[in-house]
Amino acid sequence: MTAAPSEDDLLHALAAGDRRALARAITLVESRRPEDIRRAHALLDAVLPKTGRARRIGVSGPPGAGKSTLIEALGLHVTGLGLKLAVLAVDPSSTRSGGSILGDKTRMAELAQAPLAYIRPSPSRGALGGVAERTREAMLLCEAAGFDVVIVETVGVGQSEVAVADMVDLFALILAPGGGDELQGIKRGIVELAELVIVNKADGDLIGTAQHLAAEYVAALSLLRPLSPAWKPEVVLCSALAREGIAEVWATMERQRAALEGAGELARRRRGQARDWLWRQVSEGVVAALRADAGTRALAQALEAQVEAGTLSTAAAADRLIAAFRTKA
C-alpha cells in the first residue's frame, strides 16, 4: 500500500475535480478511526469556502416507483446540458445485513458511463440513528470538487427522508401508479416535505392511472401549507423508461430553485440546515466520546452488570454514567 496522501494533496486533487481524490475524501469522512476523523475535520474546514454552489436535490420514493431509472434519465439530461452531476445514495438498511434486497450494482449503468457524472453507492455503515450520517459531508466534498448538481437518493420511506430533506434545497418525491397510497406506504409527513412530486411510469397502459394519481396529489398538496411562501409544491408526470417529460422535471427543479433564491429563502434554508447539522454532530460526537472514555469504563461495566441482572433500571444507570463522564474530563 502507498502512504495516505496529505490533506494538502487531497485538497488540491479534489479542487481539480479528480474523481479518485473525491472517492478517497468521502471514504475519509465516513471513517470512524480517530486519526481519520481528525484528518476529515481538517479537510472539511479547508474545503468549506469552496462549497455552496451546487444545486442540492433529495430524491425519494417507495420501492417500485422507478427511482433509479428516473435518476438515470434525469442525470443524462442534466449532464447533456453540460452540468457535472453527483449522485449519493443513502440506504437505511438494517444493522444486521447492511443492504436491501435490490442490489445496486447494476443500477444506472448508462449514467455511470457519462463523463460528467459521479455515482457513489450507499455506504455499508448505518447504525441506528446514523442514517445519512456523513451524507452532508459527502455532498460538500462533491461541491468542492466542482459538481453543479448533487442528487441525494434515499431508499425506503421513513426517517432517512426527513434527514435528507434537512440537507437539500429541494426534496422530490417519486411515485408510480399501481401501488395505491396504502401499498406505497407514503406517510403524510413525507409528502409534506416534498416540494416536487414526480409521477413516473406515465406511459403505455398506465397513462390514465398516472394522471389520476397526479390529480390526487395536486389535490392533496393544495391542502398542505407550503414549506415556503416562495414556492407551491408541483406535480409533474413523466416516463423515465421512455425518457419522456424529463426535461420538464428538470425545468421545474430549476424554477423552484430560482423562486427560493429570489426570495432569499435558499440562503435562509441552508443556514438553518447548517445549524441543525451542527447539533446532530454534537450529539454523535458526545456519545462517541462517552463510549470511548477510559475514565468511566469500569463504572460502565459495573452498571451494565446490574442492569442485566435486573437490580438497577437502565434510566438510573444512564444518569450515573453521564454524571461520571462529565466530571472525569
Next chain:
Amino acid sequence: MTAAPSEDDLLHALAAGDRRALARAITLVESRRPEDIRRAHALLDAVLPKTGRARRIGVSGPPGAGKSTLIEALGLHVTGLGLKLAVLAVDPSSTRSGGSILGDKTRMAELAQAPLAYIRPSPSRGALGGVAERTREAMLLCEAAGFDVVIVETVGVGQSEVAVADMVDLFALILAPGGGDELQGIKRGIVELAELVIVNKADGDLIGTAQHLAAEYVAALSLLRPLSPAWKPEVVLCSALAREGIAEVWATMERQRAALEGAGELARRRRGQARDWLWRQVSEGVVAALRADAGTRALAQALEAQVEAGTLSTAAAADRLIAAFRTKA
C-alpha cells in the same frame, strides 16, 4: 386540576392493575420535563422487581398487510383465553406532522371494548433517532400492571422495526398477498429479524397467492441463519378478517417462547436487550444534558453563528462544544 399523584400512590394503583394509573405512568415516562424525568426514573426503579413476566411480542409489516385487523383478532383470541393484553403502537412518523395518513382512532374498535385489553395509541413525539424512545419503559409499566402479553406494533418498515425487535422476545412480520416483495418494500434486514412470518388475507380469491407467498418465505427463511439455534423461523397462514388461523398464530408464538425459554435463550436475550437499552439511554441523556447545559450556552450561540455564516465547519464546531461541555461539569 388536581395535584399529581405521588410516586407511591401511582405505584400502588399501577400494581393493582388500574388502567388510569397505567396511562398516567406511561405519560410520565414519555414526558421531557426535568421534574417528570426524575419522577419517572424513581417509578421505573420501583416497578423493576415487578417486571419481566409478560410475553413481549413485536408485530410489524407493510401498510396494507392488515396489521390492525390481525392484532385485533389475535387480541380477542388471547383475551378469550383469560390473558391480559396490552397493545403499544410505535409510529415513526415525521417530526413535522406526527401522524400517518391512516388515522388510528377507529382501529381495533372491538378489541378496545374487551375488559382484558389495553390499547395505547402512538405517542405524538418522535424526534429523529427517537423512534420507540420510551416504548420499552411503557412495556415494563404494562408488565408491572399485570399484563400477561404486550404487543408492540410498528407502523412502517425500517429503523423502528430494528428498535422494536431489540426489545421483544419475538418479532413477527405480517404480510399479505397482492403487493409483491418489491411493492411491500420489505428489506432483507427486517426479514432476518422475524422469527414468525404471518401471511394474512389467506381467504377468498387470495388463498392461492397467499399460499404462494408463504411458500416463498419458507424458502427465503431457510436460507437465513436463525437468530437462535433454539428456534427456526416459521410461516403461518391466516385470515384476520375471517378470524381463521388465529389460534394457530398464537400457538406458534407460545411454542417459540417455550423453545427459547427451554434453551435459556429468553433470559439471555433479555439481558442483552437491557444492556443495549442502557446505552441508548446514555446516548439520549448525554445529548439532553449538553443541550440543556447553561455553562456552554454562550459558546454554542457563537459557534452556531459561525457555522451559519459558513466560516466554521460543523465538525470543528461540534468538537469545541463537546470539549467545553466536559470541562464545565
